[in-house]
Amino acid sequence: MTEMFDLYNExxxxxxxxxERGAPIPRGKYHLIVNIxxxxxxxxxxxxxxxxxxxxxxxxxxxxxxxxxxETPLQGAVRELxxxxxxxxxxxxxxxxxxxxxxxxxxxxxVLFYLLRADFHEEDIKLQPGETIGARLxxxxxxxxxxxxxxxxxxxxxxxxxxxPDVFGEGMP
Numbered sequence: 070m071t072e073m074f075d076l077y078n079e080x081x082x083x084x085x086x087x088x089e090r091g092a093p094i095p096r097g098k099y100h101l102i103v104n105i106x107x108x109x110x111x112x113x114x115x116x117x118x119x120x121x122x123x124x125x126x127x128x129x130x131x132x133x134x135x136x137x138x139x140e141t142p143l144q145g146a147v148r149e150l151x152x153x154x155x156x157x158x159x160x161x162x163x164x165x166x167x168x169x170x171x172x173x174x175x176x177x178x179x180v181l182f183y184l185l186r187a188d189f190h191e192e193d194i195k196l197q198p199g200e201t202i203g204a205r206l207x208x209x210x211x212x213x214x215x216x217x218x219x220x221x222x223x224x225x226x227x228x229x230x231x232x233x234p235d236v237f238g239e240g241m242p
Contacts, residue, residue: 073138074100079170081179087138094177099170101136102180103146104225105163106233107156109189109206114236116212117153117196118203119222129205129215130225133180142181150185154204155195158185166232182232209237 072090076098077083088094107115116129132153136145143160150156166182194204207215212229215221230237 072135074135075138075140076100077179079179081168090135093174096172096177099177099179101142101145102133102178103136103142103149104180104182104228104232105132105146105150105185106183106229106236107132107150107154107185107187107189108236109187111206112236113206113208114212115154115156115189115194116205116207116221117194117201118205120199120202122199125222127202128222129203129212129220130222131229133225135178143183146181146183153197153201156185156187156189156193158187162187169228180228182228184233184236212237 073087075083076086076088078097079099084098088100094100116131118129119126121127132150134149134153136142140148143163146163147158147160150158163183163185166184168182169180171178171180191204191206196202196204212221212226216223216226
């Protein structure tokens with residue numbers, strides 16, 4: 070079954086229109102993406118390795134995915150976290166951190182950033198076949214080293230530094 074996305078304007082107001090995954094999104098219309106940085110009580114960040122069949126295959130990142138039709142951003146964040154990592158979070162456990170708007174000829178989207186602080190360990194992680202092939206709990210400094218070595222999705226690292234300064238020690242550029 071094809072995934073469908075609700076479309077929004079730049080103010081995140083629903084337009085009552087749908088778009089199919091992979092189809093161009095018209096100018097002035099956006100679909101929503103959620104980014105969830107999960108940090109455990111040892112201040113270690115959950116990162117996952119992208120399946121090799123995906124764009125940027127083999128690189129590491131934090132949990133991110135599309136909000137599907139009928140979902141709120143929080144519902145999408147809870148679902149993506151559960152699907153990609155096996156972690157179950159209540160919506161109220163996710164701390165909203167802000168958004169970025171991306172415009173291109175084919176893909177217009179708004180990324181909403183959430184922080185989850187919870188008690189979890191590597192053995193709690195369940196990978197999603199076709200999406201994730203590895204998981205690790207690392208300290209933020211390790212993510213920086215992985216980004217410098219080309220092992221970590223570059224834009225994911227930059228976004229994390231910008232939207233989670235209490236974790237990475239930096240703020241918006």
